Amino acid sequence: MSETVLSLEDVVAGYGRAAPVLRGLNVTVRAGEVVCLVGPNGAGKSTALKVASGLLAPRSGRVLLAGKDVTGLSPQRLLGLGLAHVLQGHSVFREMTVAENVRLGGFTVRDQARLKERIEVVKDLFPVVRERWGGMAGLLSGGQQKQVEFARALMLEPSVVLLDEPSMGLDPRNTQVVFDQIDLMRRTGVAVLLVEQNARRALEMADLGCVLDLGRVHITGPARDLAADPRLGRLYLGGAPAG
Numbered sequence: 001m002s003e004t005v006l007s008l009e010d011v012v013a014g015y016g017r018a019a020p021v022l023r024g025l026n027v028t029v030r031a032g033e034v035v036c037l038v039g040p041n042g043a044g045k046s047t048a049l050k051v052a053s054g055l056l057a058p059r060s061g062r063v064l065l066a067g068k069d070v071t072g073l074s075p076q077r078l079l080g081l082g083l084a085h086v087l088q089g090h091s092v093f094r095e096m097t098v099a100e101n102v103r104l105g106g107f108t109v110r111d112q113a114r115l116k117e118r119i120e121v122v123k124d125l126f127p128v129v130r131e132r133w134g135g136m137a138g139l140l141s142g143g144q145q146k147q148v149e150f151a152r153a154l155m156l157e158p159s160v161v162l163l164d165e166p167s168m169g170l171d172p173r174n175t176q177v178v179f180d181q182i183d184l185m186r187r188t189g190v191a192v193l194l195v196e197q198n199a200r201r202a203l204e205m206a207d208l209g210c211v212l213d214l215g216r217v218h219i220t221g222p223a224r225d226l227a228a229d230p231r232l233g234r235l236y237l238g239g240a241p242a243g
């Protein structure tokens with residue numbers, strides 16, 4: 001079995017003085033694997049990603065990156081250690097070029113040869129980045145902008161990328177492109193922890209699925225099995241599963 005890249009262990013986390021959103025969450029992501037978190041609105045999926053990337057410190061529990069306890073480290077430190085977080089919504093700088101957006105992801109790389117090498121890697125992975133390199137990012141479609149965000153996130157060669165609802169607001173064709181790109185990332189060896197509103201389609205592509213409910217993993221298993229599980233059809237996916 002591949003090595004564990006990221007794990008959340010017994011994580012309890014929430015906002016301010018309110019009751020915790022995560023109530024003992026356990027999630028493990030292995031190298032080269034796509035793990036998909038699904039579950040009803042408010043279950044704590046985005047909160048889980050925020051804890052993993054250091055945006056929210058847990059009240060208790062641990063975050064381990066490549067076996068090292070990184071609980072409470074800042075997002076910047078975690079980025080340096082190989083964990084990148086692509087937030088929900090659009091985060092490209094529309095008035096900047098694709099090149100400028102992508103280079104921002106490599107701003108800590110001092111070695112110019114290394115920077116050039118990473119730029120070539122992300123251009124190869126995301127053809128739209130190469131094709132529109134000098135163009136304004138704001139002129140790209142939503143799906144293309146998402147690919148620029150992915151490229152930026154991969155500039156530091158992370159071992160794990162957190163993706164929060166990457167298909168949000170995209171039409172079916174662009175959603176497919178984004179899912180194909182996630183598959184491609186996986187094939188380069190990057191691990192992905194994915195939160196998706198398109199739960200069924202995401203589970204069909206992912207390796208492992210985790211259904212969150214009330215801040216805990218309610219059901220977990222091979223993602224394709226979960227996609228076909230009638231309990232999910234009724235409880236979480238808004239209708240009977242296909243087939």
Ligand SMILES: Nc1ncnc2c1ncn2[C@@H]1O[C@H](COP(=O)(O)OP(=O)(O)OP(=O)(O)O)[C@@H](O)[C@H]1O
Pocket residue numbers: 015021039040041042043044045046047048
């Ligand atoms: N910044 C915040 N401050 C206070 N409460 C928050 C904050 N962000 C999220 N919450 C609350 O935490 C709970 C879980 O939110 P979270 O975004 O993690 O859920 P989710 O499973 O990702 O759901 P959704 O699919 O609706 O995004 C919700 O009740 C939400 O209102």
